Amino acid sequence: xxxxxxxxxxxxxxxxxxxxxxxxxxxxxxxxxxxxxxxxxxxxxxxxxxxxxxxxxxxxxxxxxxxxxxxxxxxxxxxxxxxxxxxxxxxxxxxxxxxxxxxxxxxxxxxxxxxxxxxxxxxxxxxxxxxxxxxxxxxxxxxxxxxxxxxxxxxxxxxxxxxxxxxxxxxxxxxxxxxxxxxxxxxxxxxxxxxxxxxxxxxxxxxxxxxxxxxxxxxxxxxxxxxxxxxxxxxxxxxxxxxxxxxxxxxxxxxxxxxxxxxxxxxxxxxxxxxxxxxxxxxxxxxxxxxxxxxxxxxxxxxxxxxxxxxxxxxxxxxxxxxxxxxxxxxxxxxxxxxxxxxxxxxxxxxxxxxxxxxxxxxxxxxxxxxxxxxxxxxxxxxxxxxxxxxxxxxxxxxxxxxxxxxxxxxxxxxxxxxxxxxxxxxxxxxxxxxxxxxxxxxxxxxxxxxxxxxxxxxxxxxxxxxxxxxxxxxxxxxxxxxxxxxxxxxxxxxxxxxxxxxxxxxxxxxxxxxxxxxxxxxxxxxxxxxxxxxxxxxxxxxxxxxxxxxxxxxxxxxxxxxxxxxxxxxxxxxxxxxxxxxxxxxxxxxxxxxxxxxxxxxxxxxxxxxxxxxxxxxxx
Amino acid sequence: xxxxxxxxxxxxxxxxxxxxxxxxxxxxxxxxxxxxxxxxxxxxxxxxxxxxxxxxxxxxxxxxxxxxxxxxxxxxxxxxxxxxxxxxxxxxxxxxxxxxxxxxxxxxxxxxxxxxxxxxxxxxxxxxxxxxxxxxxxxxxxxxxxxxxxxxxxxxxxxxxxxxxxxxxxxxxxxxxxxxxxxxxxxxxxxxxxxxxxxxxxxxxxxxxxxxxxxxxxxxxxxxxxxxxxxxx
Numbered sequence: 001x002x003x004x005x006x007x008x009x010x011x012x013x014x015x016x017x018x019x020x021x022x023x024x025x026x027x028x029x030x031x032x033x034x035x036x037x038x039x040x041x042x043x044x045x046x047x048x049x050x051x052x053x054x055x056x057x058x059x060x061x062x063x064x065x066x067x068x069x070x071x072x073x074x075x076x077x078x079x080x081x082x083x084x085x086x087x088x089x090x091x092x093x094x095x096x097x098x099x100x101x102x103x104x105x106x107x108x109x110x111x112x113x114x115x116x117x118x119x120x121x122x123x124x125x126x127x128x129x130x131x132x133x134x135x136x137x138x139x140x141x142x143x144x145x146x147x148x149x150x151x152x153x154x155x156x157x158x159x160x161x162x163x164x165x166x167x168x169x170x171x172x173x174x175x176x177x178x179x180x181x182x183x184x185x186x187x188x189x190x191x192x193x194x195x196x197x198x199x200x201x202x203x204x205x206x207x208x209x210x211x212x213x214x215x216x217x218x219x220x221x222x223x224x225x226x227x228x229x230x231x232x233x234x235x236x237x238x239x240x241x242x243x244x245x246x247x248x249x250x251x252x253x254x255x256x257x258x259x260x261x262x263x264x265x266x267x268x269x270x271x272x273x274x275x276x277x278x279x280x281x282x283x284x285x286x287x288x289x290x291x292x293x294x295x296x297x298x299x300x301x302x303x304x305x306x307x308x309x310x311x312x313x314x315x316x317x318x319x320x321x322x323x324x325x326x327x328x329x330x331x332x333x334x335x336x337x338x339x340x341x342x343x344x345x346x347x348x349x350x351x352x353x354x355x356x357x358x359x360x361x362x363x364x365x366x367x368x369x370x371x372x373x374x375x376x377x378x379x380x381x382x383x384x385x386x387x388x389x390x391x392x393x394x395x396x397x398x399x400x401x402x403x404x405x406x407x408x409x410x411x412x413x414x415x416x417x418x419x420x421x422x423x424x425x426x427x428x429x430x431x432x433x434x435x436x437x438x439x440x441x442x443x444x445x446x447x448x449x450x451x452x453x454x455x456x457x458x459x460x461x462x463x464x465x466x467x468x469x470x471x472x473x474x475x476x477x478x479x480x481x482x483x484x485x486x487x488x489x490x491x492x493x494x495x496x497x498x499x500x501x502x503x504x505x506x507x508x509x510x511x512x513x514x515x516x517x518x519x520x521x522x523x524x525x526x527x528x529x530x531x532x533x534x535x536x537x538x539x540x541x542x543x544x545x546x547x548x549x550x551x552x553x554x555x556x557x558x559x560x561x562x563x564x565x566x567x568x569x570x571x572x573x574x575x576x577x578x579x580x581x582x583x584x585x586x587x588x589x590x591x592x593x594x595x596x597x598x599x600x601x602x603x604x605x606x607x608x609x610x611x612x613x614x615x616x617x618x619x620x621x
Numbered sequence: 622x623x624x625x626x627x628x629x630x631x632x633x634x635x636x637x638x639x640x641x642x643x644x645x646x647x648x649x650x651x652x653x654x655x656x657x658x659x660x661x662x663x664x665x666x667x668x669x670x671x672x673x674x675x676x677x678x679x680x681x682x683x684x685x686x687x688x689x690x691x692x693x694x695x696x697x698x699x700x701x702x703x704x705x706x707x708x709x710x711x712x713x714x715x716x717x718x719x720x721x722x723x724x725x726x727x728x729x730x731x732x733x734x735x736x737x738x739x740x741x742x743x744x745x746x747x748x749x750x751x752x753x754x755x756x757x758x759x760x761x762x763x764x765x766x767x768x769x770x771x772x773x774x775x776x777x778x779x780x781x782x783x784x785x786x787x788x789x790x791x792x793x794x795x796x797x798x799x800x801x802x803x804x805x806x807x808x809x810x811x812x813x814x815x816x817x818x819x820x821x822x823x824x825x826x827x828x829x830x831x832x833x834x835x836x837x838x839x840x841x842x843x844x845x846x847x848x849x850x851x852x853x854x
Contacts, residue, residue, distance in 0.1 A: 001631075001632045001633075001709070001710075002632060002633050002709060002710075004633060008678070008741065008825075009742075011636055012636075012677070012678050017636040017677070018636055018637050018638070018641060021633045021636050022633075023633050023634070023708055023709060023710065024708070025648070025649075025652075025706075025708055251648055253637045253641045253644070253645055254637075254641050255641075255644070301651075302652070303652065304648065304652070305647070305648030305649060305650070305651035305652040305706075306648065306651075307647065307648070307651070336651075337659045337665040337666075337667075339664055358663075359663065360663045
């Protein structure tokens, strides 16, 4: 019988012990004596969040298909177990073997959002792995990071031995081969890092020196080891049909956030919204083959027993065969009582038709993401959704029986004026007016228009990476302007407005575009007790402010200063496929409120055609 | 067609709560392609009901749930298919057809359950077996039941049908179900208090069986829940 790392006494004392016992359907057990590489894959958040992540399921499956590797999972222990582990000196363990991860070969951490950074220090600390890469010895695993935040890994540079830049499906084989060679050779730790930095897409932060100008910006960022390249090129799976996909994803016992089979229909996006990092760093848009998707859907449902399946991608409506795949799912699985959960689609006759087939119209709501309240502002961010499109989509939906609409916006965008802020309320009201144009006897009571806004955070490798953020008080002021404007509208009783708090935005901004100096802040905040920062009940903005004060550093340097065209960014050493010239061109067009057509309409020469795949070559093959 | 499934829950699965066990079986039934019936509506669900939910931390050799099939399947085939889909810590023991009448509805038939309480921490003092007999011979055994709102004294003696020593463990058969329900830890705690060692010893509780009462008023006759059904050929 399986032996657990935690005693019954501890497991019966803490919340949801199922988070820590492993044993789920489709989790993989191997004989440790028969593998060469033990890989602990960590999502530094609570189990229910981490288990909802498709990327982990893809890599877990891909690694475990290889006989010589055993990949296991690790999540952040929740605060109750965190205390018990510290009190009883229990080292962090992997769920499958229940063995301490400090004895593994690799400790891989997926970096999905900035506000989980203190949790990374938590897992290293609980694992009894030295926080600083420089302090690790042959006894310790190599700590490797990947995922969206690896596009600016610098705030985490001190804590990681290496970063993997790009699609996980590309160079792990090469990296593992190098590792096995190194392990057999019995050489020093540094030697493996040198071998690793020769693998395209691998960044070893210790092999680069950063110098700063007097104003705190970067003067130079250069390799200090002959094996390290000047630039690290993002790795791309040009043809997704040739990659593996998890046909037997793990089925958690407890309800997780994404409690369903997930079918990734494409990677990347053709749209080019200027605030969006994902829209740039996953270029080119690469659709998956429809027949592969059909087979995968069947296999996943068979192997998991999930009662729901969903599609995943950026801008799913741009998948050419969307109609076919959605129709297939409905027809194939309706009899088996499988729910089809749709991603947010462009509202048109087709999407309304499928929505009416899979959801209860009276209960479900329509979702639009105009992102900004006026056309001028939407031009700045290159969001190609017009007011006419929104109103006609909503109108069709209202006539089809819907009465609830959700709208998503951003506040604090560059060049934003009071008119743009008030425009959010005006647009929401126009949608409500459209609803009340329907004769009273044909509509179902009042409509409900819910507008939500978050504050814009400039991200590396997005055209708006040069943008200046707002001071904390300014964010609050802007949200209040929207709030007041909502009250001025004719249909105010049908409108609702929510906004996210600004404290988290400020910190997210600091880490998104932060440099190596941020490592010290992170450590100080962790030392002061910051953990689970993305959870309202645990987020302690006061402690973060304290950390900056203690180290005599300033958040404003990262958020409020003007970044010049020639500034060297901490992430400039990454060649992510999209060129800095292209991003700058897009920034300038943003300032002039000029739009750029999407990849299918016209190629804008962003640079990612160099990856020889996806939309860049559509119709030429 | 109504069917009763008996299963065993052991090992690390004791940490999976009742609602998650239900979710687990819903998915396992799909994987095993058991021809189960669904309710109608936009989000159809399986027609399924569990007997006497087991608390987190307890193991069991006699758990049950009822389902409805849209077409028959042989018992042996269903047990084999389901067991092929089980994780370690779950085992299907039987799959029997039950009468489709009101009396069987919603597991209201559960009347008793038997348990083995095994010391997990500490050991019982020498001669505890005699003390247990003494304890069981008493007319009243009073315990304090605490609910969210109040504390009240309850005599649990009438709810204990059998109580005896079995090697190093305590065996008991007690009332279970919607009318009267006695948790085994209330019995063991009362006993520990009686012999004055409630601090030193704690028990792992293991359920052996769930019973229906087919007897008459005053003359109960307990049978395992799956004894009310028959094998499907």
